[in-house]
Amino acid sequence: MNSIYELYQSLSILERMLVFLILAPFVGGSLAGVDRKLSARFQGRYGPPLKQPFFDVLKLFHKERIVVNKFQNFNIVLLFLFTIFSGALFFAGADLLLTIFSLALAGTFFILAGFCVGSPYSHLGAEREVIQMVSYEPMVILMAVGMYQVTGSFKVADLVQYPKPLILYLPGIFAGFLYILTIKFRKSPFDLSMSHHAHQEIVRGITTEFSGPALALIEVTHWYENVLLLGMVYLFFAFNPWIALVVSLATFLFEIFIDMNYARFKWQLTFASSWLFTAVAGISNIIVLNFLK
Amino acid sequence: MSALIFLILFPLFIAGLALVLPLGNALRRTIGVIANIVLAVVPIYLLVTYLNQGPTYFRVESHVVNMFMLAVEVLIAAFIVYISLRAKQYLPVLLVVVQSLIMVIFEFTVGRAMEVEHSLFVDKFSIIMALIVGIIGSAICLYAIGYMSEYHEHHQEVKDRRRYFVFLIYLFLSAMFGIVFSNNLIWLYFFWEITTICSALLIGYRNDKPSIESLFRALKMNLLGGVVFAIGLVYLYTSSHTMELDKLIQLDKSYALLPAVCMAFAGLVKSAQFPFSSWLTGAMVAPTPVSALLHSSTMVKAGVYIILRVAPVMENTVAAKMLMLIGGVSFLITALIAISQSNAKKVLAYSTISNLGLIVACAGINTSAAMWSALLLIIFHAVAKSLLFLCVGIVEYKLESRDIEDMDYLIMRLPKLTAVMMIGMAGMFLAPFGMIISKFVTLKAFVDTNPGMAIILAYGSAATVFFWVKWMGKIMSIKHGVTEVMEHRVSRWEWVTLYILAVSTVVVCLAFPLISSGIINPYLTELFGKTPAPDTFNVMIIFVIMLGLLILLPAGLFYFAFVNKNYKRVGTYLGGGNIDHITFEGAMASTQTIELKNYYLEKYFGEDRLFIIGVLISLTLVFVMFGVSFL
Numbered sequence: 033m034n035s036i037y038e039l040y041q042s043l044s045i046l047e048r049m050l051v052f053l054i055l056a057p058f059v060g061g062s063l064a065g066v067d068r069k070l071s072a073r074f075q076g077r078y079g080p081p082l083k084q085p086f087f088d089v090l091k092l093f094h095k096e097r098i099v100v101n102k103f104q105n106f107n108i109v110l111l112f113l114f115t116i117f118s119g120a121l122f123f124a125g126a127d128l129l130l131t132i133f134s135l136a137l138a139g140t141f142f143i144l145a146g147f148c149v150g151s152p153y154s155h156l157g158a159e160r161e162v163i164q165m166v167s168y169e170p171m172v173i174l175m176a177v178g179m180y181q182v183t184g185s186f187k188v189a190d191l192v193q194y195p196k197p198l199i200l201y202l203p204g205i206f207a208g209f210l211y212i213l214t215i216k217f218r219k220s221p222f223d224l225s226m227s228h229h230a231h232q233e234i235v236r237g238i239t240t241e242f243s244g245p246a247l248a249l250i251e252v253t254h255w256y257e258n259v260l261l262l263g264m265v266y267l268f269f270a271f272n273p274w275i276a277l278v279v280s281l282a283t284f285l286f287e288i289f290i291d292m293n294y295a296r297f298k299w300q301l302t303f304a305s306s307w308l309f310t311a312v313a314g315i316s317n318i319i320v321l322n323f324l325k
Numbered sequence: 326m327s328a329l330i331f332l333i334l335f336p337l338f339i340a341g342l343a344l345v346l347p348l349g350n351a352l353r354r355t356i357g358v359i360a361n362i363v364l365a366v367v368p369i370y371l372l373v374t375y376l377n378q379g380p381t382y383f384r385v386e387s388h389v390v391n392m393f394m395l396a397v398e399v400l401i402a403a404f405i406v407y408i409s410l411r412a413k414q415y416l417p418v419l420l421v422v423v424q425s426l427i428m429v430i431f432e433f434t435v436g437r438a439m440e441v442e443h444s445l446f447v448d449k450f451s452i453i454m455a456l457i458v459g460i461i462g463s464a465i466c467l468y469a470i471g472y473m474s475e476y477h478e479h480h481q482e483v484k485d486r487r488r489y490f491v492f493l494i495y496l497f498l499s500a501m502f503g504i505v506f507s508n509n510l511i512w513l514y515f516f517w518e519i520t521t522i523c524s525a526l527l528i529g530y531r532n533d534k535p536s537i538e539s540l541f542r543a544l545k546m547n548l549l550g551g552v553v554f555a556i557g558l559v560y561l562y563t564s565s566h567t568m569e570l571d572k573l574i575q576l577d578k579s580y581a582l583l584p585a586v587c588m589a590f591a592g593l594v595k596s597a598q599f600p601f602s603s604w605l606t607g608a609m610v611a612p613t614p615v616s617a618l619l620h621s622s623t624m625v626k627a628g629v630y631i632i633l634r635v636a637p638v639m640e641n642t643v644a645a646k647m648l649m650l651i652g653g654v655s656f657l658i659t660a661l662i663a664i665s666q667s668n669a670k671k672v673l674a675y676s677t678i679s680n681l682g683l684i685v686a687c688a689g690i691n692t693s694a695a696m697w698s699a700l701l702l703i704i705f706h707a708v709a710k711s712l713l714f715l716c717v718g719i720v721e722y723k724l725e726s727r728d729i730e731d732m733d734y735l736i737m738r739l740p741k742l743t744a745v746m747m748i749g750m751a752g753m754f755l756a757p758f759g760m761i762i763s764k765f766v767t768l769k770a771f772v773d774t775n776p777g778m779a780i781i782l783a784y785g786s787a788a789t790v791f792f793w794v795k796w797m798g799k800i801m802s803i804k805h806g807v808t809e810v811m812e813h814r815v816s817r818w819e820w821v822t823l824y825i826l827a828v829s830t831v832v833v834c835l836a837f838p839l840i841s842s843g844i845i846n847p848y849l850t851e852l853f854g855k856t857p858a859p860d861t862f863n864v865m866i867i868f869v870i871m872l873g874l875l876i877l878l879p880a881g882l883f884y885f886a887f888v889n890k891n892y893k894r895v896g897t898y899l900g901g902g903n904i905d906h907i908t909f910e911g912a913m914a915s916t917q918t919i920e921l922k923n924y925y926l927e928k929y930f931g932e933d934r935l936f937i938i939g940v941l942i943s944l945t946l947v948f949v950m951f952g953v954s955f956l
Contacts, residue, residue: 097892101803106881113877117870127863129768133761134870140755140794147798150734150906151897155802155921162794163924169787170780173768177779180772240898303929307784318776 049120060255095244107145114138125189146238157237161225167306168212204317221294340495361463368459382443420548444509449848469614471818539607550594557587585638596628599943613718621711647950649689656682658939660788694770709752712826735800805906
């Protein structure tokens with residue numbers, strides 16, 4: 033039953049990083065395929081084949097490189113590098129806080145990419161992306177804080193070994209994390225800055241001026257990031273790898289379900305509701321833990 | 326010991342010269358440059374000499390000096406009374422009279438028999454502060470040489486009092502060295518008051534209505550801090566016959582707590598924490614070098630210096646908890662207010678208060694990990710913030726505006742300056758540069774002692790990212806077509822300073838493992854008997870990211886600028902037929918113009934409302950802090 037966990041233990045840090053770097057895009061891409069198929073079914077369409085996201089990305093890589101600003105794609109390269117770096121750190125079992133900070137750095141490069149092209153749609157998208165980032169960031173940090181309070185360590189390697197179910201100690205934090213996970217997955221009602229659906233009110237938002245290989249890189253980065261985020265969900269249930277895997281997958285499906293059932297929020301509501309939700313669910317949980325100690 | 330006295334007296338000597346030598350004189354500039362180099366080198370000499378020693382104390386015959394200082398204090402008091410009466414301000418008169426009476430009566434009654442064993446001392450914390458004051462302070466002085474002549478070209482209406490200006494700045498530096506090397510609390514107090522009057526006069530340099538208002542606001546608040554400081558000293562001496570910093574810390578809490586709280590209060594005023602933040606935001610009327618000096622190497626750092634010094638006395642008391650909360654409230658609320666500000670100097674001011682709040686909170690927690698991050702925060706903040714202020718000062722004259730909304734396409738208009746500015750900003754908020762390292766450690770220190778503070782930090786750092794990112798995005802956006810490059814009009818004095826500070830920002834970040842193991846850890850061992858166990862793996866990863874960025878950024882920029890030719894450049898998508906980069910043909914053949922503006926979320930983070938909230942909360946906390954220390 034603990035074979036996944038034993039396998040993980042047997043790998044060295046570099047091997048773990050390598051496994052993540054190689055496997056994550058396949059997992060992430062397949063999840064994206066499931067996402068599209070399932071969304072289509074929810075909407076009464078047949079939907080594309082599961083492999084469609086891979087075809088799309090390959091096709092994008094062969095497109096012409098059209099830019100507005102010579103340097104715009106550099107930001108995307110940095111976004112990609114720092115996202116995979118954070119993912120590699122996480123799966124190697126390094127410090128959770130460091131992973132979070134590194135991921136935030138990647139997010140910052142994405143925002144700067146949106147700003148630097150000087151296009152109104154992209155600017156608005158970047159502006160909304162900042163608000164999204166500010167909305168989810170407190171909860172992400174509080175998640176790490178809560179896990180530390182229970183286990184006494186920020187190290188992912190220790191968190192994953194913790195014998196008791198973290199979820200029992202951190203129900204509020206898990207709920208808060210689910211809430212902001214919708215923002216991170218770029219799902220409705222929080223897909224303000226860029227949406228997977230064709231034409232939103234700000235065209236393609238932050239990615240309006242990105243095309244071809246750069247757009248493909250953004251997509252692949254998103255796959256890596258999704259795997260990393262599901263890895264964080266895994267931690268809550270890590271006492272049993274099978275349950276944890278099932279719950280992680282269920283979380284993804286749940287987010288698709290939310291996506292289908294909500295219209296897009298305004299940024300005001302997004303921002304205020306995530307901070308309040310974080311405050312109510314996350315903070316109460318942390319205060320309770322403080323008394324338990 | 327001679328090096329310490331030299332550092333205190335040498336700037337004083339230069340200040341005197343600045344008053345005498347005529348402006349525009351080549352000799353004057355040469356002396357200025359040499360003096361600045363000396364001021365930067367001597368602290369390094371101190372570092373090398375005292376690095377392997379514990380705190381070293383020096384005996385100085387203090388009676389004569391005390392009398393001299395008292396005489397100067399009375400003179401300054403008379404001067405303050407004079408300028409206050411002239412401006413019809415009566416509160417400063419009251420404060421300064423009370424303060425002088427306390428000190429004069431003290432010196433002539435109980436103070437006569439006072440024996441001070443060690444008047445001067447140097448330890449690693451003093452050396453860190455001396456390095457900051459010496460290197461950054463003198464870099465700012467270099468900048469001022471170029472800046473002030475442009476300042477007077479732009480502001481013909483302001484009377485040219487540059488000699489007086491330079492005099493005040495060097496006097497200020499001298500007093501700062503005095504503060505960090507004094508073990509005799511009477512001396513410390515004397516230097517403390519000198520920084521108060523210097524900063525107030527520098528703020529009022531323009532001598533117009535808003536400057537005078539800001540001058541007196543700063544003066545009133547800091548004098549109030551001074552009165553409380555003086556009361557603390559008198560209480561300390563009458564209760565325990567001690568007048569030395571090192572002895573104060575070893576005293577029994579029942580005697581030492583109240584004086585320590587009084588000094589911490591004076592520190593809160595100096596470091597512009599809530600409820601005393603308004604003097605620092607008002608200080609932006611002063612010429613840029615003054616703001617840079619106040620925010621990075623002098624004034625506010627003197628405040629946190631004294632708080633960190635007396636923090637051990639308050640360990641595990643309710644007063645320390647209050648201190649921690651005041652810092653936390655200041656950190657969070659000013660970070661939120663900064664989101665709603667579009668005035669560049671105001672954003673910088675609020676971010677300063679916010680960062681200092683974090684340092685004060687660390688002092689309140691007073692564990693070795695918290696102290697570790699407080700010291701790193703002081704260093705990183707000093708370098709990056711002075712750099713940013715000096716950049717904004719130049720931008721202000723090139724664009725004739727200090728509004729962030731006017732900084733569109735700055736990277737095309739002032740490319741090198743924008744690059745330097747971005748280094749400063751990265752130092753302030755981007756992982757893994759300076760501030761983030763400290764925030765990372767601070768968070769860990771908070772979680773161990775008080776998870777409530779971790780919550781404040783989680784929200785506050787999200788707010789920090791918000792106002793920095795949107796500013797950074799603004800200055801790096803690019804448009805099509807040609808834009809006038811205005812950089813050739815920046816003087817070489819200013820460039821030299823900017824380069825020094827930009828390089829320091831990067832070097833300090835890269836050298837942080839060294840700074841930590843070489844200076845900070847030994848200091849903490851002296852203080853706590855143990856150092857926070859540093860996680861070498863984490864340090865290594867941070868270092869890898871930093872090196873990676875340092876290699877990637879220049880290499881990437883070079884590649885995209887010169888090597889990469891495989892692209893087609895087009896105009897932005899504007900939702901119609903582009904006419905040029907900012908106008909397009911919309912529906913019904915109408916011509917539409919676009920304009921890009923940032924969000925400021927006035928409704929959520931309006932300054933008026935949040936400021937009052939911060940003042941009220943922290944005022945309550947201050948009262949509680951004093952209340953519990955009386956019991």
